[in-house]
Amino acid sequence: MTTWDGAAAAERVAITSDQDVVRVRQLVRTLAVAVKLSLVDQTKIVTAASELARNTLVYGGGGNAEVSRVDNGRKPGIRIVFADEGPGIPDLDLALTDGYTTGGGMGLGLSGARRLVDEFEIDTEVGKGTTISVTKWCR
Amino acid sequence: MALSSEQGNRFADLLKGHEDTVIASWTDEISRTVRGRLSRAELQRQTSELQKGFQTALSGGASDLNDDAAAELRAQLTELSNTRARQGFTANETAVSVFALKEAVFQVIKGGEDADTATLRDYIGFSAFVDRAALFTFDTYVRIREELIADQAEQLLELSTPVVKLWEGVVAVPLVGTLDSARAQVVMERLLQTLVDTGSPYAIIDITGVPAVDTQVAQHILKTVVAARLMGADCIISGIRPQIAQTIVALGIEFGDIATKASLADALRHVLRLTGTKRQER
Ligand SMILES: Nc1ncnc2c1ncn2[C@@H]1O[C@H](COP(=O)(O)OP(=O)(O)OP(=O)(O)O)[C@@H](O)[C@H]1O
Ligand SMILES: [Mg+2]
Numbered sequence: 407m408t409t410w411d412g413a414a415a416a417e418r419v420a421i422t423s424d425q426d427v428v429r430v431r432q433l434v435r436t437l438a439v440a441v442k443l444s445l446v447d448q449t450k451i452v453t454a455a456s457e458l459a460r461n462t463l464v465y466g467g468g469g470n471a472e473v474s475r476v477d478n479g480r481k482p483g484i485r486i487v488f489a490d491e492g493p494g495i496p497d498l499d500l501a502l503t504d505g506y507t508t509g510g511g512m513g514l515g516l517s518g519a520r521r522l523v524d525e526f527e528i529d530t531e532v533g534k535g536t537t538i539s540v541t542k543w544c545r
Numbered sequence: 546m547a548l549s550s551e552q553g554n555r556f557a558d559l560l561k562g563h564e565d566t567v568i569a570s571w572t573d574e575i576s577r578t579v580r581g582r583l584s585r586a587e588l589q590r591q592t593s594e595l596q597k598g599f600q601t602a603l604s605g606g607a608s609d610l611n612d613d614a615a616a617e618l619r620a621q622l623t624e625l626s627n628t629r630a631r632q633g634f635t636a637n638e639t640a641v642s643v644f645a646l647k648e649a650v651f652q653v654i655k656g657g658e659d660a661d662t663a664t665l666r667d668y669i670g671f672s673a674f675v676d677r678a679a680l681f682t683f684d685t686y687v688r689i690r691e692e693l694i695a696d697q698a699e700q701l702l703e704l705s706t707p708v709v710k711l712w713e714g715v716v717a718v719p720l721v722g723t724l725d726s727a728r729a730q731v732v733m734e735r736l737l738q739t740l741v742d743t744g745s746p747y748a749i750i751d752i753t754g755v756p757a758v759d760t761q762v763a764q765h766i767l768k769t770v771v772a773a774r775l776m777g778a779d780c781i782i783s784g785i786r787p788q789i790a791q792t793i794v795a796l797g798i799e800f801g802d803i804a805t806k807a808s809l810a811d812a813l814r815h816v817l818r819l820t821g822t823k824r825q826e827r
Contacts, residue, residue, distance in 0.1 A: 428723055431757065449757055449788040450795060456759040457796075504797050512760045518796035 416474035421462050421488075430459040434486060441475055441482045443544055451484060451542040454522040457515035458488045464478045464509060464529055466490025466536055476541065483524075483543035491535035498530060548670040550606045556671045557604035560596060560764065563653045566670070568593050570652055574645035578638050590643075594620060599678075610677040622678060623731055625684035630693060639686045643679035647672050706732045708739040715747045715816050716740060716807065719784075721754030729765035736769060740778045747819075748773055749812045753784030763798045781805070783812035 419430050422455030434455040438448040447506040455471070462469040476485045502520065507513035507529045525541035548556075556656060560567060571592045576585055598618040605614030621641065629639040650671065654664055706728065709715040716739050718732060736748055752758065758766075770780040783806040785793075793800075808814040 424725055428725070431723075435756070437609050445734045446788045446791050449792045453757045453792045453796065456757060456761075460759075460760050460761065466612075499616070512764055512798065514797045518760065522792065 409426050416472055418470055418472045421461070421469050421478040421490075422468045423457055427456065427459045429461060430473070430486075431456050434484065436518070437473055437475060437484050438542075440490075441544060443484070443541075443542060444533050447542055447545070450522040451486075454540055454542075455486050456542065457519045461515055462488045462490045462492075462536075463525055467493035468492075469535075478543070481544045483541055485539060485541040487537065487539045488536045489535065493534055494532040494534055495528075495530040497526065548603075548608045548674050550608060552736045553606060553608060553669045553674075555667055556601050559650070559653065560600045560603070564593075564596065566653055567646075567649045569598055571645050573647040574648055577641050578641045578645075579634065582632070582634070591625065595625070595643075595646070599675075603674075608674075609683055609740060610674065618678070619681065622682045623685050626682050627689055630686050630689040636686045636690075640679045640683040643675065644681050645719055647675050661727075672702050706735060708735045710739070710743055710745070711749065711813060712746045712817070713814065714743075714820060715749065716743055716745045717749040719751040719754060719809075722756075723763045724755055724765060726765070726820040728763070729762075729769075733765070733769045733772065737772055737776060740773060740776055743801075746778055747816045748778055748780045749809065749816070750780055750782050751784040751809045751812070752782065752789070753785075753786070753809070754790075758789050758793055758798075758800065759810070760796065763793070763796075767800070767803075779804075781815060783807070783809045 417433060419426060419433060420429065421427065431452055433454050435448060438451050440495045443451065455473075459471055462471070465490075467490060470489065472487045472489075474485050474487075477531050483545070500506055503513070503515050505513040518544050519540065524538040525539070528536070528540045529538075530536040568589065572585065572588050575588050575592065576583075579588070598621040601620040601740055602612075602615040607613070607614035607618075609615070610619065625642065629642070651668065654668060706718065706720070708716055708718045716736070718736050720732065724732070726752060736750075740748060750769065752766075755762065765780065772783075773780050781804045782800065785805055785807060791798070804812075806815055
């Protein structure tokens with residue numbers, strides 16, 4: 407059972423199937439409730455996590471998500487780091503354009519996830535993989 | 546050690562000669578594991594059929610369970626796995642039903658005077674044959690259980706996506722929980738089918754029970770709406786809670802000209818108003 411007590415509490419989930427995407431979503435929701443994010447912010451971070459987890463699965467060929475509670479000294483928050491060793495993203499600006507998709511999606515997952523969180527960092531290299539870190543702070 | 550056909554024949558004779566004793570102690574052994582969940586008479590009937598199955602296979606020259614002579618026995622074992630799996634017995638309990646034959650036969654050999662080395666060597670071969678039969682039962686059991694579980698999951702899927710006729714000309718589908726691709730497909734098919742069956746011009750898709758609407762869920766809903774339109778029906782999406790509305794906006798999803806309402810009641814009111822004006826126009 408996850409307790410999320412210490413500031414460094416973190417949990418890692420492998421993402422290799424649709425069920426894992428659901429698990430990431432549930433884990434994020436549990437922590438979002440525990441750090442007392444507002445209902446709107448809970449929904450936003452859960453939705454962002456759902457998008458990024460599915461991209462990790464579909465485009466990254468699987469990977470993992472590390473969900474952790476963070477604290478910047480003034481307020482707590484939640485951070486999720488998605489990592490895969492897939493093909494990487496050749497043109498990041500293009501990938502972050504609303505409506506751009508290479509897989510028949512809406513092309514809103516990546517760009518939308520960025521709008522749903524407070525901090526969004528992406529590190530990608532063609533042939534190496536992609537790591538995306540998102541953070542949502544309590545207000 | 547494989548069973549030679551002479552060894553097989555000797556055991557077939559032994560099974561026949563000690564029929565009653567073997568069946569009795571075999572049945573005892575099984576009743577200990579299933580503890581009252583099957584009547585003794587029922588177990589007795591099953592073991593005596595299996596005993597005949599083994600007997601026929603062995604006297605027919607089967608040295609391995611895969612042999613043609615063992616075809617009937619394999620069918621019997623499959624049937625046993627099938628009924629046990631459906632009755633909720635564990636894989637272990639099911640395999641023990643077969644393994645127990647070894648113990649029963651061993652009792653007979655030990656009781657006789659001729660428990661010499663040759664008989665014991667025969668017994669090892671026979672024992673290996675029974676092991677194969679028990680493992681076959683185990684595998685079959687697992688396969689049948691998997692099929693049962695898949696069936697049940699499908700039934701649950703059907704149950705969890707009811708399409709209801711809400712009003713004359715209005716059907717509604719309340720979505721609850723995670724809308725993965727498999728469920729979305731079921732929802733779409735059932736909704737479209739219900740539109741055909743009822744000839745309804747309106748459908749309300751209620752998402753009050755969906756915890757998060759991401760691009761995948763949105764895309765499934767949009768596809769359903771487009772398909773319904775092609776069939777001449779209009780869809781209204783209801784149950785969009787404030788937190789979902791804000792998330793959808795931030796994500797950048799646009800529902801275009803699709804009517805959206807906060808609650809199912811609002812959606813129904815909206816439809817009735819539309820049908821009301823149509824009636825007045827006439
Ligand atoms: N982890 C990743 N590895 C490689 N490419 C990626 C990864 N994540 C996203 N991409 C690329 O970026 C594009 C845009 O991603 P985005 O999530 O915005 O859209 P989508 O997944 O195609 O559709 P949607 O998320 O709206 O259903 C993807 O089509 C894909 O080409
Ligand atoms: Mg995506």
